[in-house]
Amino acid sequence: MNNPLPFDPANLLAEISTFQNKLAAGISNLRGMTEPEYANTPREAVYREDKLTVWHFKGERPPTAKTPLLIVYALVNTAWMTDLQADRSLVRNLLAQGEDVYLIDWGYPDGADRWLTLDDYINGYLDRCVDAVRKRHDVDAINLLGICQGGAFSLCYTAIRPEKVKNLITMVTPVDFHTPDNMLSHWTRNLDVDLFVDTLGNIPAELMNWVYLTLKPVRLNQQKYVGLVDILDNPKELENFLRMERWIFDSPDQAGEAFREFIKDFYQGNKLVAGTLTIGGKPVDLGMITQPVLNIFAEQDHLVPPDASRALGRHVGTTDYTQLAFKGGHIGIYVSGRAQRDVPPAIHEWLRSRG
Template identity: 65%
Template sequence: MKGPLDITPDGLALEALAMQQKLSAGLRTLPEVEEVHFGASHKQEVWRDGKTVLYRFVGEKAPTAKVPLMIVYALVNRPYMVDLQDDRSLVKGLLARGEDVYIIDWGYPDRSDRFLDLEDYIERFIDGAVDHLRQAHDVDAINLLGVCQGGTFTLCYSALHADKVKNLITMVTPVDFHTPDNMLSHWTREMDVDLFVDTLGNVPADMMNACYLMLKPFRLNLQKYVGLIDILDDKQAIENFLRMEKWIFDSPDLAGEAFRQFIKQFYQGNGFINGGIDIGGRPVDLSDVDMPVLNIYAEQDHLVPPNASRALRDLAGTNDYTELSFKGGHIGIYVSSRAQREVPTAIHEWLSKRSR
């Protein structure tokens, strides 16, 4: 006889047996799981300023693209998400299509970096890396691909240095920070960021991770670990799970002064919309972004809602604006099987049409 939730004694017995079998399989599988590593593509250091390093990815064949593509990742996580593993790598997909791909690695800030500000990250590190590539490749301008907060940085940089950016690609990049569904923005708008930074100095990575996990507390703190039982008999699936966990918790501390400015100018001031973004004494106006722009957003993104990204359409000064929606979430846009099929191809084809 079924109960009000369609639960039967036989069904419970079968479910308990299935769980017992999974747990037994785990006892055999887990000892075989090795330490997980990240990175599908070989890379070489080509430029450095302090802890910030510019790497060039090396593919199986020489690049055919004449203009280099530099990826700018966010400060809050490590950039190897775009090259996580052999079958989940945006970078590998771009290399296979002939792109010449570079990436900035911000490193791990410590107390000596407490007073790094947005001018350092945009006008010192990004501009220094861009100038290196312009000289190394003998080109006037390069292609930029900005990811999440890194996309916000590349928008600022492109507005200030439009002559150095040939094409701009933004992925899951916040532009309007005050959309109603932006939970991070609601949390930070009334925050006393001066007291916060003056007290802590650099922002601890564990504190930032806790904030992100609490955006979806049940799913990110409980459900995924319960679901781990279902893959205990699959060594590769467990290693994939552990690799993702390693990335989530391998987070750098954030330089205090840059954090202060970013919260004030973007999350609180919504500076792209309202004005007031100041990078080293220079105002940022997105109408100065006059190069071709490809804006890619994720339809199920809980960190950067689609409307937060789509706002770029009405603000950028370019006459060549393309928007691409991806059926997935903030992380799925890099690591899902759909992403491997769709995203590198879309980026490469868009760049190829503008390579002349």
């Protein structure tokens, strides 16, 4: 007899049984699981100021690079995406290539940081972090690796203090904030940021996370949790999933005044490419960046569209400018298998070829 139903009952029962088994295994796995740790590549604190810490990482062998590399991460998430887990760690892979790696951990702003400005972050904190690394190595200039908003900070810093930067690397860094495909920019361009900051003070991390998640609401709020069912019975994959969730939702609040300035000057005014940006009264002219620049962007980035990053090549003053397009997204550029295989060696080879 032909089955009048639009599905096979036997297959449906088998799927239900598989789901129940995965769910039962997942509950058991979750009960026995502690909060997943990050990679915790061996490191020591070499500089502290207020909330921030500069970490110096230790590889399995001494570095071969003569010039230290300082990673400047964004303020909107913790810097541990660069050292998420042992097999997905930009830091660990750079160390394996022979780089001498430092990282700024900005910490968690609180009410005492409400009035911190971009001048405080760039001409203050970042400058003193650079000086701390320069002093440790007795060098005039170091290499900078700026990531996302930290890349924008690094561009500003290099334009203002070019004598302290030997080579500059930017990763998934917004430069032109008014490209047509920049959804985040379209959202913020009509924001009354003065009312927003004056009302909230520091910007809550939960609100920032909600904004980022609603850029892709189905993918980031539904599909990934539906897909979670497929790995519930795999303790290793489940741990990896929870570690990523920990990083996403363990985010710092944003210092209100710096947030106000960043939205007004970068997202709304697009002053970085307009040539009208000043930080602490100091002009930021990308044409003053004459040292070698490596610009790495992700082709499927929904937070920093490729065109927003590609614009850098039209504005810097260097004749030694290199672009590297990565097939992936904003987060995949750090944690995917392809990224681990391709990006750190490319960075190291680019730096090595420039002394």
